[in-house]
Amino acid sequence: MPATARTTTPFDLDAYLDRIGWEGERRPDAATLRGVHLAHAGAIPFENLDAVGGTAPSLGLADLMAKLVHGRRRGGYCFEHNTLFAAALEALGLRVTRLAARVVVGAERFEDRPRTHMVLLAEVPGDPRPYLADVGFGAVTCLLEPVPLTVGAEFHDGGRRRHRLVHAPRRGPLETWVLEAGRQGADGGWEAQYAFTPEPFEASDYEVANWHVATNPRSPFSRRPYVQRLLPDRHLLLDGRVLTETRDDGTVTARKPGDDAQVRRVLAEEFGIAAPEGLRLSEG
Numbered sequence: 141m142p143a144t145a146r147t148t149t150p151f152d153l154d155a156y157l158d159r160i161g162w163e164g165e166r167r168p169d170a171a172t173l174r175g176v177h178l179a180h181a182g183a184i185p186f187e188n189l190d191a192v193g194g195t196a197p198s199l200g201l202a203d204l205m206a207k208l209v210h211g212r213r214r215g216g217y218c219f220e221h222n223t224l225f226a227a228a229l230e231a232l233g234l235r236v237t238r239l240a241a242r243v244v245v246g247a248e249r250f251e252d253r254p255r256t257h258m259v260l261l262a263e264v265p266g267d268p269r270p271y272l273a274d275v276g277f278g279a280v281t282c283l284l285e286p287v288p289l290t291v292g293a294e295f296h297d298g299g300r301r302r303h304r305l306v307h308a309p310r311r312g313p314l315e316t317w318v319l320e321a322g323r324q325g326a327d328g329g330w331e332a333q334y335a336f337t338p339e340p341f342e343a344s345d346y347e348v349a350n351w352h353v354a355t356n357p358r359s360p361f362s363r364r365p366y367v368q369r370l371l372p373d374r375h376l377l378l379d380g381r382v383l384t385e386t387r388d389d390g391t392v393t394a395r396k397p398g399d400d401a402q403v404r405r406v407l408a409e410e411f412g413i414a415a416p417e418g419l420r421l422s423e424g
Contacts, residue, residue: 150202152209153231156224159183159209168233170264173271174285176232178298180225180275181284184208185215185411187367188278188354193419194362196354199223199346213414217361219350221276222258229273235263237270240345241336244318245279250308250335256349257334258341262286272305272319278368280375280386281321281333289317300388308335324390365403365421369411376410378403383410 157166157176160183164175190197197220198204204224207214216224226236240255247253260273271286284298287305294304302322307315314337320330353359360366364380375386383406384394397403403421407413415421 150200150205151224151227151231152205153228155205155209156228156231166232168265170267170271172232173229173234173262173264173273176228177225177273177275177286178284180221180228181282181298182370182372184221184275185367185369185413186217186221186276186278186282187215187365187411187413188217188361189214189365189367189413189415189419189421191217191354191359191361192363192365192421193416194355196351199343199350201227213412215367215411215413216276217278217353218258218274218276219346219353222260222274223346225273225275226260229260229262233265236273237261237263237338237340238342238346239336239338240341240349241319241334243334244332245334247332250316250318250332251311254349254352255336256353258346258349259334259336261289261338272317274319277333278366279333280368280377281331282368282370283319284370287319294322304330312337314339367407367411367413378406378411 160179162176162179165172199219204220208216229236239259241257241259242250242253242255243257244250244253261270262273263270269288271288273286274283284301287295287303304320306318308318316335316337318335319333321333323329353361367378369376373388377384381396382394386392397406400421404415407415
């Protein structure tokens with residue numbers, strides 16, 4: 141094969157698995173898919189600091205490995221996380237279809253929200269059901285483990301969250317799937333998180349969405365820091381100047397770091413993130 145036709149991948153499965161602390165089997169099966177998904181969710185934080193600094197983050201695998209896996213002490217948002225995770229699943233022998241979803245939390249009409257969230261369908265050899273996998277949703281209701289693409293069944297992923305998939309009314313030839321999260325509290329109701337169809341999306345599609353999310357002045361991700369981390373018994377969220385801790389029992393506490401130096405300390409000590417030099421992190 142001519143040198144110009146050869147392709148190489150900068151993805152390093154050993155380094156990735158070491159980064160997320162996965163020491164289990166490396167098999168293309170459901171148990172490995174669940175375990176690696178949960179390990180990734182607990183190891184690499186969600187953050188949008190590149191966008192806050194006015195830059196759309198690179199989605200190239202070499203750059204993602206350098207930022208999220210190797211020594212830069214950073215995380216990323218959905219396009220970064222799920223691009224990296226898809227490469228890991230494929231290296232483990234699973235087939236992955238990359239999709240785009242509409243984040244519909246609080247929306248009256250799903251169609252009013254653009255497709256700005258990347259999700260994955262992972263296929264396990266011998267299993268007739270694909271799995272919805274998503275390690276990049278920036279919310280306390282994010283998936284901890286992949287869930288089978290099955291209508292109506294309730295899943296307790298990671299033993300800590302409740303999710304289910306339902307169908308929305310169809311407006312075209314493809315089924316519209318909706319991920320719902322179980323609310324805590326007495327009512328135990330459900331809240332729609334995002335909606336998607338099983339139409340494959342390509343790298344060029346995500347480049348456009350990534351640029352829009354990171355640089356559009358109306359995007360919430362371009363205006364203020366939004367950082368989250370999953371810990372064994374709690375979830376941390378830094379939204380602008382508010383640090384919120386949500387424990388698994390539903391207890392919520394919040395505090396406000398003050399100036400940039402305090403926010404940087406919070407990022408380093410609570411999230412394990414080294415914020416870029418010169419980036420303004422506090423508001424007002």
